[in-house]
Amino acid sequence: MKHHLFWPLTVLALLLLFNLLYDPSFFSIKIRDGHLYGTLIDILNFGAPLMLVAIGMTLVIATKGIDLSVGSIVAITGAMACLTISKGADQNALGLVLTAVGLSLALSLALGLWNGFLVAGVGIQPIIATLILMVAGRGIAQLITSGQIITVTSDRYEYIGAGALFTLPFSIFIVAAVFAAASLLTRKTAIGMFIEAVGNKPVASRLAGIRSRSVVIAVYLFCGLCAGIAGLILSSNVSSADGNNAGLWYELDAILAVVIGGTSLNGGRFYLAGTVIGALIIQTLTTTIYMTGVPPEITLVVKAFVVLVVCLIQSESFRKTLTHRWKTRRYPAEKELTRHA
Incomplete structure (x- = not known):
């Protein structure tokens, strides 16, 4: 029970069990035209953008930072990709799609670098530095789309978010690749130790010879890249870009996924696997709410x-408080003896 993945996995299992009891066909998976279809597959596919954003957010939070601009970066990169493709004579041309993807990812890296520069270079508090791009970025996305929804008809671009590889959604493989790369870099090299050191003791880590500014800039770069990839998946899945609504509130869902996964907002030790499970919990919860017919106004x-309940269950101090109060109410005489002793 003390393992950091115990409670997230328990909550995810309970959510899945509730859905199974509510709808016995919840776990059913069918093969149609070489693709797997089913609610579980939809949870993985629709949750892929959130998982990517949350993975990047985990490393930022590990350095005792925060990135509120990821939702805007999602909107900007999707808008840039769709705009580039819509300007082409043949929207299905491979060169055009690769150019659109390359420009979008380069733009996401530039935006991540901007956040890192404001935080590590200028010294602005992370919540303020990223709030600037959160507000301005949404406006930039709407400027790119001219306030309209840009629609594209490109099978190659659509494959990123709606295609399938080995019968599974291609977006799952993208998430797996990013997760594997992040895990290898942070657990098999010294980078992970540097990130945790900067989050725990920034001054001490700097005195120990760690280039804390470079580490902070690197995690914001990576977070921007993850948000950029998520923007490509999100826009390609619907073959359109909406600068106003794409990626809306993704920053909050990503932060919740990180916290549910066991990573503290105070920085330091982080858990990428827990973050992925947290993102799956949020996506499963969203699916459950829609499936049970909860009115949209109270969703x-x-x-x-x-x-909130999940976070309280995970809190060890909260569980100890409940246990202590339950024991004192059940054994009041023992409480009195303890007090006199």
Whole structure:
């Protein structure tokens, strides 16, 4: 029970069990035209952008930072990719699609570098530095789309978010590749130790010879890249870009996924696997809310309440407080003896 993945996995299992009891066909998976279809597959596919953003957010939070601009970066990169493809004579041309993807990812790296420069170079607090791009970035996305929804007809671009590889959604393989790369870099090299050191003791780590500014800039770069890839998946899945609504509130869902996964907002030790499970919990919860017919006007309230309960269950101090109060109420005489002793 003390393992950091115990409670997230338990909550995810309970959510899946509830869905199975509510709808016995919840776990059913079918093969159609060489693709796997089913609610579980939809959870993985639709949750892929959130998982990517949350992975990047985990490393930022590990350095005792925060990135509120990821939702705007998602909107900007999707808008840039769709705009580039829509300007081409043949929207299905491989060169055009690769150019659009390359420009979008380069733009996401530039935006991540901007955040890192403001935090590590200028010294602005992370919540303020990224809030600037959160507000301005949404406006930039709408400028790119001219306030309209850009629609594209490119099978090659659509494959990123809606295609399948080995019968599974291609987006799952993208998430797996990014997760594997992040895990290898942070657990098999000294980079992970540097990130945790900067988050725990920034001054001490700097005195120990760690280039804390470079580490902070690197994690914001990576977070921007993850948000950029998520933007490509999100826009290609619907073959359109909406600068106003794409990636809306993704920053909050990503932070919740990181916290549910066991990473502390105070920085330091982080858990990438826990973050992925946290993102799956949020996506499963969203699917559950829609499936059970909860009215749209109270969907966010229900979601917030469930996430609050999950966070309280994970809190060791909260569990100890409940246990102590339960024992004192059940054994009042023991409490009195303890007090006199």
